[in-house]
């Protein structure tokens with residue numbers, strides 16, 4: 674799995690000052706925009722309350738009050754590669770994310786390695802999966818080639834042949850979400866109840882998102898997926 678942050682919100686402080694007459698060098702990019710949007714609601718430019726005087730404090734209060742709409746102004750875009758088709762099916766259930774997914778009709782699917790689910794790593798079952806994956810790709814190739822040889826256009830040959838591929842087939846995608854949408858994803862997928870592969874993705878996303886917008890994700894614990902405490906308590 675590879676997860677790279679390829680774009681995120683930049684806050685134009687000059688334009689904001691032009692529009693409002695207010696400027697603060699303390700405004701960062703993604704978090705700064707959320708704070709500025711929140712402050713614009715009440716035209717509250719003076720930072721009188723020490724608890725909310727800095728961006729972390731301000732956004733902690735926003736999160737506490739579930740005033741999440743201000744987090745919708747900033748967004749982050751990721752390029753995600755080498756995740757499974759099963760993960761794709763789960764991630765696309767999040768309706769506020771925007772996707773551009775590698776096409777199996779246009780992009781040939783031979784010569785790709787299986788994505789191994791975390792629970793199988795290091796076990797003999799990994800070899801079984803690799804074997805099953807290779808066999809599936811072999812069938813894919815045979816069907817694709819025989820259809821093409823019989824005159825079926827390349828795209829249609831690939832779209833039919835992909836029926837032989839497994840959930841372990843890797844896929845790449847560009848995914849954009851605003852910070853509220855990413856919080857929704859993390860709440861459900863950086864969770865002990867979530868599938869292990871998507872939980873790994875969620876952790877990678879959280880690392881990037883915290884680097885980009887620390888205030889907007891300050892209540893997530895990188896070392897503890899949600900529900901971890903309950904699992905620990907039950908095991909004790």
Ligand SMILES: Cc1cc2nc3c(=O)[nH]c(=O)nc-3n(C[C@H](O)[C@H](O)[C@H](O)COP(=O)(O)OP(=O)(O)OC[C@H]3O[C@@H](n4cnc5c(N)ncnc54)[C@H](O)[C@@H]3O)c2cc1C
Nearest residue numbers: 763766767768769770854857858861862864865866867868
């Ligand atoms: C552990 C786990 C197991 C799962 N198992 C299954 C399963 O067996 N089968 C299955 O089909 N799915 C399953 N899912 C997927 C799950 O049902 C959701 O589709 C997925 O988690 C996206 O969540 P969401 O719909 O709350 O969020 P998003 O689509 O990310 O939306 C975020 C929030 O926006 C609001 N919202 C979005 N759209 C609407 C709307 N149309 N109307 C009202 N409010 C809206 C809701 O508050 C929602 O929580 C599972 C998910 C998890 C985490």
